[in-house]
Amino acid sequence: MNALSWDLQLLNTLAALLLLLSFAMLSQRRIVALVNMLALQGALLFIATLLLAWRTGDRNLYLSAGLTLGLKVIFLPWLLHRLIRRLGVYWDTEPLLNITGTMLVGVLVVIFSFGLAQPISALASTATRNSIGIAVAVILIAFLTMITRRKAMSQVVGFLSMENGLFFGAMSATYGMPMIVELGVALDVLVAMLVLGVFFFQIREQFDSLDLKNFETLKEDQ
Amino acid sequence: MVFIVLLGAPLLGALTLGMLGGRRWAPEANVGFSLLTFLAACALTARVVAHGNLSVGHEQFFIDAFNVFLVTLTAFVGLTTSLFSRPYMRIEAEHGRVTTTQLRLYHSMYQMFIATMLIALTTNNMGLMWVAMEAATLSTVLLVTLYRTPASLEAGWKYFILCGVGISQALFGTILMYFAAEKVLGSEGVSALLWTHLNSVKSQLEPSVLGLAFVFLLVGYGTKVGLAPLHNWLPDAHAEGPTPISAVLSGLLLNVAMYAVVRCKVLVEGSLQSTLPGRMLMGFGLLSVVLAAFFLWRQRDVKRLFAYSSIEHMGIVAFAFGMGGPVANFAALLHMTVHSLTKSSIFFAVGHATQKAGSQLMDNIRGLITLSPTVGWGLMMGTLAILGTPPFGVFASEFLILTTAMKQQPWATPILLLALGVAFAAIFGRVQSMVFGDTTAKRLPHPPALVPVFAHLGLVLMLGFFIPPYLADWYRAAARLIGGE
Numbered sequence: 001m002n003a004l005s006w007d008l009q010l011l012n013t014l015a016a017l018l019l020l021l022s023f024a025m026l027s028q029r030r031i032v033a034l035v036n037m038l039a040l041q042g043a044l045l046f047i048a049t050l051l052l053a054w055r056t057g058d059r060n061l062y063l064s065a066g067l068t069l070g071l072k073v074i075f076l077p078w079l080l081h082r083l084i085r086r087l088g089v090y091w092d093t094e095p096l097l098n099i100t101g102t103m104l105v106g107v108l109v110v111i112f113s114f115g116l117a118q119p120i121s122a123l124a125s126t127a128t129r130n131s132i133g134i135a136v137a138v139i140l141i142a143f144l145t146m147i148t149r150r151k152a153m154s155q156v157v158g159f160l161s162m163e164n165g166l167f168f169g170a171m172s173a174t175y176g177m178p179m180i181v182e183l184g185v186a187l188d189v190l191v192a193m194l195v196l197g198v199f200f201f202q203i204r205e206q207f208d209s210l211d212l213k214n215f216e217t218l219k220e221d222q
Numbered sequence: 223m224v225f226i227v228l229l230g231a232p233l234l235g236a237l238t239l240g241m242l243g244g245r246r247w248a249p250e251a252n253v254g255f256s257l258l259t260f261l262a263a264c265a266l267t268a269r270v271v272a273h274g275n276l277s278v279g280h281e282q283f284f285i286d287a288f289n290v291f292l293v294t295l296t297a298f299v300g301l302t303t304s305l306f307s308r309p310y311m312r313i314e315a316e317h318g319r320v321t322t323t324q325l326r327l328y329h330s331m332y333q334m335f336i337a338t339m340l341i342a343l344t345t346n347n348m349g350l351m352w353v354a355m356e357a358a359t360l361s362t363v364l365l366v367t368l369y370r371t372p373a374s375l376e377a378g379w380k381y382f383i384l385c386g387v388g389i390s391q392a393l394f395g396t397i398l399m400y401f402a403a404e405k406v407l408g409s410e411g412v413s414a415l416l417w418t419h420l421n422s423v424k425s426q427l428e429p430s431v432l433g434l435a436f437v438f439l440l441v442g443y444g445t446k447v448g449l450a451p452l453h454n455w456l457p458d459a460h461a462e463g464p465t466p467i468s469a470v471l472s473g474l475l476l477n478v479a480m481y482a483v484v485r486c487k488v489l490v491e492g493s494l495q496s497t498l499p500g501r502m503l504m505g506f507g508l509l510s511v512v513l514a515a516f517f518l519w520r521q522r523d524v525k526r527l528f529a530y531s532s533i534e535h536m537g538i539v540a541f542a543f544g545m546g547g548p549v550a551n552f553a554a555l556l557h558m559t560v561h562s563l564t565k566s567s568i569f570f571a572v573g574h575a576t577q578k579a580g581s582q583l584m585d586n587i588r589g590l591i592t593l594s595p596t597v598g599w600g601l602m603m604g605t606l607a608i609l610g611t612p613p614f615g616v617f618a619s620e621f622l623i624l625t626t627a628m629k630q631q632p633w634a635t636p637i638l639l640l641a642l643g644v645a646f647a648a649i650f651g652r653v654q655s656m657v658f659g660d661t662t663a664k665r666l667p668h669p670p671a672l673v674p675v676f677a678h679l680g681l682v683l684m685l686g687f688f689i690p691p692y693l694a695d696w697y698r699a700a701a702r703l704i705g706g707e
Contacts, residue, residue, distance in 0.1 A: 119430050120401065139394065146387065155383060162390050170397045174404050177397065178415055180282075181349030185393070188356045192386065195360055199367065199378065206372050 007055055008127055014048045015131040018168065019110070022141040025161060026106050026148075027099045031090055034157045035080045041164050042072030049171060052128065060179045061171075067186050068167070076160060079193055080153070087204055089153050097148050106141050113137035120173060128172040135169030138162075152203065156196060163189055224269060225278045225285075228262040228293070229340055231255055232300075235333035243326035249308040252329050256297075256304040259336060263297035266290065271692060277346070281416055284346040287699035292481055293343050295559060299473045299566050300336045302674035306570045307332070307466035309668040313577055314464065316667055324368055328464070334361040335470065339478045348415045351482055352389070352396050355446065358475060359385045366463040377458035384455040385446055392442025392482075398435035399489070402428045417485060424492030436490040436499050439483070440506070446479035448533045449540060450510040460529035461582065465573030468525055472532045473566035477558050480536065484543055488704055491546075503544030508634060510537030515641040518648035523582045524572055527652060528565065531608060534645055535561045541638070542623045543704070545630050551701035553622035556689070560615035560682050561608070567678035568604035571597055574670040575656065584652050589661030598657045600675040605653040607682050609646045615685030 021041050028034050046068045053061035084090065097105070117133035124132065139162050146158035163185075170177050177185075235255030239248060267290055270276055276285040285293070311328065314320050320328065338361055342354035359381070367378035396415075403414040406423045413419045420427070441452065448456040460468045483503070490499045514534035521527040535557070542554035574597045579587040591598030607614035620642070627635045689697070 116434075120398070120434070123405070123428060123431065124401070125405075139390075143387070146383070152379065159383070159386055159390075162387070166390060166393050166397065169394065170400075173397065173401045177349055177400060178347075181347070181353065181396075181415065184350060184353030188353055188360065191357070191360050192382075195363055196382070198364065199375075199382070202367055202370055203375050203379070206370065206375055 007051055011048055011051055011128055012130065014044050014051075015128075015134045015168075015172075018044050018048075018164075019134050019137055019141075022138045022145075022161065022165075023103065023106055025157070026102055026141055026145050029091060031084055031151065031153050031157075032081070034154060035077055035084065038080070038157050038160055038164075039073055039077035041161060042068060042077070045164055045168060045171075046073055048168070049176075052171065052175065055127070056175060058175060060182075061176055063179060064176050064182050067182065071186055071190065072160075072164065075190075076193055079197065080157070083197055083200060084153065087153075087200060089151060102144065102148055106144060109140045109144060110137045113140055124173055126172060126175060131172040132169060135165055135172055138165030138168060141165075152200065156193075160189070160193075224262050224265045225276070225283065225344075228259060228266055228297075229337060229344070231258040231262060232333045232337035232340065235259075236330050236337060239333055240326065240330035243329035244322035248325065248329050249304075249311060252332060253301070253304045253308060255333055256301040256336070259340075260297040260301040263294045267294050271696075277418075281413075281418065282347055282350065283344045284418060285344060286703060287696055288484075288703050289343045289481065291555070291559070291693075291696055291700065292477060293340060295477070295562055296336070296339055296343065296474050299470065299562060299678075302677060303466050303469050303473075303566060303570075304332070306469070306573065306671045306674045307464075309671050310466060310573050310577070311464070312668050313666055319369055320464075327364060328368060331361045331365050332466070332470075335365075335475075339474055342478050343481060346416045346418055348396050348399060348417060348420070348485075351485075352393055355392070355443070355479065355482060356386075356389050358478070359389065359446070362459075362463075362467060362471065362475070365467045366459045368464055368467075369462070371462070373458075374462035377455075377462035381455045381459040384452070388442050388445025388452060390442070391438045391445075395435045395438030395440075395442055395486070398431055398438065399486075402431040402435070402493075417489070420489050421492070424489050425495070427489070427493040429494045432490045432493040433498065436486060436502070439486045439490075440499075440502060443479050443482045443486070444506060444540075447476055447483060447536050447540065448479075448510070449506040449536065450513040450533065453510065453514075453533050456533060457526045457529040460532070461523050461525040465525070465569055465576070468529070469566040469569035469573075472529065472569060473562040476532060476536050477562055480539055480543075480558065483540075484704055487543065491705075497546070500544045500546050503540050504631070504634070505544075507537045507540030507542075507544055508637060510534065510540065511638060511641045512537075515644040515648070518645055521648075521652075522584055524576065524584050524587060524652075524656070525569070525582055527584070527649065528568055528572065528608075531645065531649060532561075532565055534641070535565070535608075538620065538623060538638070541634070542626070545626060546705070547626070547630065548698070548701050549622060550626045550630070551704045552697050553619050553626065555697050555700055556615065556685070557619035557623065560619055560685055563678040563682050564604055564607045564614070564616060567675045567682075568601065568608060570671070570675045570678075571601040571604055574666075574672075575601060577666055578664060580664070584656060587656045589659040590657050592661040593665070594670070596672050596675075597670055600672060600679070601653060602657045603679050604675070605649060607679060609649060610642065613683065613686040614679075615682045618686050 049065035113136035114133040117136045121129045142162035270290045338358040363382045407414040445452040487499045514530045542550045610616045610620045
């Protein structure tokens with residue numbers, strides 16, 4: 001087996017760290033720490049994109065690395081931290097499933113993801129094709145985070161982590177989407193977070209908390 | 223040029239009304255921008271009819287037989303809804319349910335919503351389509367929560383999170399599609415996501431990847447169509463937002479999402495050379511029809527009732543597209559048109575009725591016909607139309623779908639008929655007691671806008687008797703384009 005070049009090894013390490021962070025997020029209950037992990041995930045993505053841009057010499061990838069840095073590492077975490085401070089939500093309540101259980105489900109999710117990504121990886125011609133499975137796993141674990149949380153803020157962090165996974169998936173499979181699409185997606189994420197900021201204050205005004213257990217009136221058997 | 227006006231008018235409207243939307247004349251300005259959009263859509267249609275397909279902006283946008291009629295429909299319903307919203311929102315403001323700032327947000331986002339839908343319909347780029355679909359959700363989230371009631375906030379949150387997660391699945395599907403396309407078309411430029419290019423090489427696309435992509439795309443866009451079991455957000459969002467928004471959500475957004483699903487289905491079917499995508503669509507469609515029909519019985523809120531009816535009709539459309547073939551596709555397109563027209567006219571009538579009764583609960587709405595015969599009859603006729611009674615257009619399309627189902631999928635026909643019967647009984651009984659009997663309703667400071675209600679119902683009635691030849695040609699061309707024999 002021939003040795004991988006150092007940059008590929010580094011990329012694989014980054015991918016592994018990304019997955020590890022997803023698991024850490026799955027078990028983390030402090031919301032501030034959750035947002036920090038999200039920022040770290042963004043930073044890993046930024047380094048990976050930069051490395052890939054350098055490796056392939058693709059100008060678009062430099063641009064999307066810059067976009068990642070600005071949006072996912074700096075702006076969104078800053079916005080979320082600000083919201084946390086202004087709204088005073090620091091802890092999530094006990095998740096719907098206990099942590100050990102969630103972690104076990106997470107492990108199953110990873111196995112499933114690699115199975116799912118197998119045919120895609122086999123077809124891919126990119127150097128990073130082995131990371132596609134990791135990207136799918138990050139997406140699904142973020143999904144799991146969203147399902148098991150009760151606080152609106154943690155669900156949003158899960159949502160953004162899912163977006164990170166999607167971005168990583170696009171990067172590993174095809175070295176990113178066309179620039180116009182990436183810009184559009186970034187714009188959507190940005191607007192979504194701004195809308196959400198407004199939305200959180202509305203929820204707070206009504207309920208005095210961001211706990212989603214308040215949200216159980218609209219059911220069919222009322 | 224016409225195309226720039228089509229997208230420019232609502233975008234400019236969103237900007238202008240974002241600054242001045244709280245003024246006294248804002249509702250009229252809203253109508254003005256919608257009218258401009260509609261005129262542009264008509265001009266565009268005339269051009270496409272005369273000169274064939276149109277491609278704009280380095281092929282990023284294109285108009286063919288399939289999307290041009292949806293563009294016109296969207297612009298038309300956008301216009302009539304803005305007419306309806308004029309007195310409706312004035313009354314809401316006088317009742318103190320919305321402030322000037324909220325009214326500004328409302329008008330601006332209304333135009334923005336129309337713009338995003340038009341972009342989603344006309345873009346050739348599957349990625350941009352995704353971006354526009356997500357933007358359409360975002361522009362309506364704050365409209366669903368406009369009244370700031372606890373229930374509306376809950377509805378808005380559900381709408382945001384469910385559609386957000388759903389649409390993320392669609393993004394993954396789009397990435398997979400790009401991945402497969404890049405192998406054939408190369409990653410130079412952006413042609414690998416252009417639908418027209420994908421369509422011309424669809425048989426060379428890797429089937430295993432596209433099959434997987436379709437699962438994600440169907441789940442993603444299907445959430446926005448409101449296909450069961452992903453429909454949870456739909457009744458809440460329809461019931462808790464202002465009624466004009468319910469009308470455009472139900473009449474337009476669901477159509478646009480369905481359009482996205484069908485565009486994807488064409489590509490995937492071409493690649494897979496099998497009917498698997500069609501079968502999946504049929505399954506989701508049938509489940510939606512049945513589930514919605516039985517949920518209809520449990521509704522007490524009139525807007526929720528009609529929201530479930532939308533799920534049912536979208537299920538019928540999905541089923542018809544799933545069957546495929548020229549007749550079923552034709553019927554599905556016709557059904558999309560008549561459902562959109564009928565359902566929005568029902569929401570207009572319901573909007574006036576709930577304002578008169580001061581409640582959305584069906585038990586509190588009584589004897590509309592005594593106080594306002596036009597609103598009462600409008601609701602009654604709209605209901606009869608949506609339930610598929612002849613001679614309305616919904617009957618024609620449902621009849622076509624059912625007869626095709628008998629030929630192609632005989633097993634499904636009894637299920638469909640049963641669900642339609644259940645839905646008929648559920649809705650008709652409720653509406654009858656709302657329309658007739660003693661009244662508790664009160665007079666309102668502004669006369670209701672009934673032109674849109676009867677204009678829509680008139681069109682639906684006409685489509686039941688006679689489809690103008692150019693419209694029929696158009697449907698046929700679109701049905702051929704979707705293909706799937």
